[in-house]
Amino acid sequence: MEGVDLTYLLDTGPWVNGVTLPAVFPERIRLLLSSSEIKGVSTLSLLETAILRRLGRIGVRSSLTEFFESALASDIQLIELSPAIAAHTNNLPTSFQGDPFDRTIVATAAVLNLTLITSDAQIRDAGACRVDFYPFKPSRRFRS
Numbered sequence: 001m002e003g004v005d006l007t008y009l010l011d012t013g014p015w016v017n018g019v020t021l022p023a024v025f026p027e028r029i030r031l032l033l034s035s036s037e038i039k040g041v042s043t044l045s046l047l048e049t050a051i052l053r054r055l056g057r058i059g060v061r062s063s064l065t066e067f068f069e070s071a072l073a074s075d076i077q078l079i080e081l082s083p084a085i086a087a088h089t090n091n092l093p094t095s096f097q098g099d100p101f102d103r104t105i106v107a108t109a110a111v112l113n114l115t116l117i118t119s120d121a122q123i124r125d126a127g128a129c130r131v132d133f134y135p136f137k138p139s140r141r142f143r144s
Contacts, residue, residue: 006038006039006077006114008037008115008117008132009040009041009079009114009115009117010033010039010116010117011045011118011120012049012052012101012105013118013120014029014117015076016052016071017136018033019067020059020060024136026134028134029117032132035075036075038075039076039077040076040077040079040108040112041077042079042105042108043079044104044105045101046078048101049064050064079112085107085108085111086107088111089103089104089106092106092126092128093126093128096122096123096128097122098122098123098126102123106123106126106128106129107129109131110128115129115131115132116130117131117132118132118133121133
C-alpha cells in the first residue's frame with residue numbers, strides 16, 4: 001500500500017458484484033466504483049470469494065484465477081492482514097458478531113481510517129468504522 005492514498009475499502013460483496021452484477025448498484029455507488037480512484041480490497045476477500053464460489057453462493061462463472069485477474073483491476077489495491085488489523089478484530093463492539101471475514105474487513109477499515117463500502121446492515125449498524133451503505137436486493141433476474 002506504500003505510496004497509494006486510499007479513501008475506500010470494498011467489502012467482499014460489493015467487490016465481487018462490481019464485476020458480476022454491476023447493474024444492481026445505486027447510481028452513486030456505480031459512479032464511485034467506476035472512477036479511477038484506487039479502492040482497497042482486503043486479501044481476506046480473496047479467500048471469502050473462493051469459499052462462497054465453492055458453496056455456490058456467488059455467480060462467478062469463470063475460473064477463480066480468471067475472476068481474480070478481472071476483479072483485481074488497476075483501480076484495486078490489495079490490503080494485507082497486519083498485526084494491528086488482527087488485534088483490532090478483538091476491539092470491535094461486543095454487539096458485532098460478524099464472521100471472521102466481516103470482523104477483519106471492518107477492522108481493516110477502522111485501522112486504516114477508510115470508508116467501507118458495504119450492503120451489510122449489521123456492519124453499518126455496528127458503528128465500528130466509517131461506512132458507505134447501500135441496500136442490496138437483486139431481482140430474480142440478477143441471481144445466478
